[in-house]
Amino acid sequence: MLQINNLHATINGKEILKGINLTVKDGEVHAIMGLNGAGKSTLSNVIVGHPAYEVTEGEIIFNGKDLLKMSPEERAHEGIFLSFQQPVEIPGVSMVNFMRAALNAKRQYKGEEPLSAGDFLKLMREKRKIVELDSRLTSRSVNEGFSGGEKKRNEIFQMAMLEPTFSILDETDSGLDVDALRIVAEGFNKLRTPQTSALVITHYQRLLDYLKPDIIHVLIGGMIVKTAGPELALEIENRGFDWIKEEVGL
C-alpha cells in the first residue's frame, strides 16, 4: 500500500527526517513511537503534503503512485487521511457543509455524482454512531467549542465518512480520558478492513492495547532505528527508550 524510501525532509531549512524507510502492506496497522521531537509528526505531515515541509530526498509510493507529486487534496482523494493531533476550529462553517464539500470533492475526483442532501444526511447519521457523536456537535461549526475528546471523536467520525484506505492517527490518544479513548479506539477498529491500513503515532501503550498494531517502529533523531512486533511497545512501556538508544549506538 505505502512505501517510503530514504525520505529526507526539512522545515525552515532544518532537517528533521533523515532517511526514513517504511513499508505498510494492505490491512496492516503500524505504530510509530519515539520521544518528542523525533520527527513523528513531521513524518505524518509529509505524507499528507503539508506545505510547511520540504522533501529534499527520497520518495513515497502509494498504491503504485508517486505521492509527492500530488497536492494535499489529491492525496486525500486517493485515500489518505490524517487524524490531526490538534484539529483546528473553523468558525461559521457547519460540520454538515464541511463534510458535504469534502465528500462530494472526493466523489467528483472518482467521477461519481454528488450525494443528494437526503442520502448525505442519512450517511452522517449512520457514521455518527460509530464514535457516539452527538447530533448537536455535527450541527455546529467545525470543531468550534468542542472539548478535546469531542475533537478527536470528530476526527474519527470524518474518517468514517470519507472511508480512507490509509489513515494516520497522530497522537489521537493525547488529552483523552479513559472512556473517550475507548470510544475513539473502538470506532477506529470498526472501520478496519483487510484493505485498509494505518499508521498510529503515540507515546502510550494504552491506545495500542485497543488497536493491536502488527508492527512497531521506533523513531529517533529522524530515523527508524528499531522495528519489531507488538511486544516492543510493551517493552518501551516498561523500560523507556534509553536501552534502544544504547543498542543502536546513539
Added chain:
Amino acid sequence: MEEKNVFVREVAEKKYQYGFTTDVQTEVIDKGLSEDVVRLISEKKGEPQWLLEFRLKAFRYWQTLEAPTWGHLKMPEIDYQDISYYANPTAGNSGNSGNSGEIDPELMKTFDKLGIPLEERLALSGTAVDAVMDSVSVKTTFREKLKEKGIIFCSISEAVKEHPELVREYLGSVVPYKDNFFAALNSAVFSDGSFVYIPKGVRCPMELSTYFRINARGTGQFERTLIVCDDDAYVSYLEGCTAPMRDENQLHAAIVEIVVKENAEVKYSTVQNWYPGDAEGKGGVLNLVTKRGHLRGRNSRLSWTQVETGSAITWKYPSCVLSGEGSQAEFYSVAVTNNYQQADTGTKMIHIGKNTKSTIISKGISAGKSQNAYRGLVKVAKTADNARNYSSCDSLLLGSKCGAHTFPYMDVHNNTAVVEHEATTSKISEDQLFYCNQRGINTEEAVSLIVNGYAKEVINKLPMEFAVEAQKLLGVSLEGSVG
C-alpha cells in the same frame, strides 16, 4: 513570465463573467459638463420646468464644491469634463414604454445573459424587474399586475411624466442636493433609476428589483431611485449591478431615497458586482453613492442589506434617519475587496424619535492588496429617549498584503440611550486551509466555505434566490486570492 501573465489574466477574466459589451446603437452626447449639458439632458427626457430648475440649482451648487478627500481611499483624479453624461442604448427605438414597447433584441439578449429575463413568463418567481442600461430604463416588467394593487413601479423618467405630484413631493426630500459633492452632481445630471410607490395598507406581492448595467464607453451612470412606502405598506426591493471590463475607470454616482411612513416596512437589498478592475488594479467602476432612508412614521421599519463584491472603489453609507417614534432600522453588510479594490463603506444611524432602535452588522473581507474600511456613525439626538443601537463590525483578512480598518463614530446627546459597539478582526489561517485540503477540499473552495460561513448572517437576510447568487459571487470574487 509570459505564461504567468496569461494565467493572471485568465484568473481575472474568469472571475468577472459579466465583462462583455453589447453592440447596440447608442446615442451618446458629447463629453463635458456645463449648464447646457444639464439643459440638454432635461430636454432629451422631456422634463417639466420645475425639474430643470432643480437640476440647475444643483449644478450651480456643485460648481462651488470641491471633491471630498476624507475617505480611506486612494482616489484617481476624476476629470468631470471627460465623461459623457447621457447614453441611450434604446436610441434605435422608443425606450421604456412599459409592457407594449418594442425592445431591441440585442438588449433583450444582454439581460438574458445577465440572468435577468425581461419576458415576464421567464421571470424569477415573484420578481418584477426594472432594467436600466446606461442612462435609460429599458423595460419594467409586471407593471400591469402591480397596478391592480395601486403599486407604481416604473422608471423615474416615466414617473416624472405620469406622477409628477409624487416625484415633486419626495425627490430630494431625503437626500437634498446640497447633501454632498456627489449628491449635487447626481441631482444635476441624474438619468434613470426606479420609482416605487406602495399605497396605504398594501403589501407588495412581489420582490421589486432594478438591474443596473453600464455598457457604453466613456460614460458615467447617474442612477436615481426613489421609493415611497405609505402607511402600513410593505415592499422588498433589490438592486443588482454589473458593467463591462474596461481599462478606464467608469463613474457611477447614484442617489437612492427611501421614505417610510407609519407602520410601513421597506427591505432594500443590494448585490453590487460592478467591474472591479483587473488583477493589476487597472479600470473598474468608481461606485460613489448616497443612499438614505427616512423613517418618518411611527413604528416604521427599514433594513439595508448589501453584498458588495465589485467596483474599483466603493464609497457609500446607506443610512437611516429614525424620526418616527418606535421606528427600527437595520444595516447588514458584506463588503469584499480583492486585488487592488478599495472600499470605505458603512452606515449612519440618526436617532431622532423616541424608542428608536438600530442594528448594524458589518462584515468586511479583504484579500490581495485591497483596502477595506468600515465607517459608521451612530447619532442620538436630544429628543431620542431610550434609543438603542447595537453595532458589530467584523473584518476577515486573507493574506498579509491587504488592510482592514474600522472607524466607528458615536455622537450621543441623550442619557437614556444605549449604544453598543463590538469589533473583531480575524484571519483565515494556513492551518484552517490545510485542514480543509487534507479532507479533500481545495483551497479556493475552502476559502469560499469559510467566507460564506462568515457572511452567513448577512446573506440570510437576502431574498432566497439572491442569497444563492450572492454565495456564489463571494466564492468567485475571492478566487486566486490565497495560495
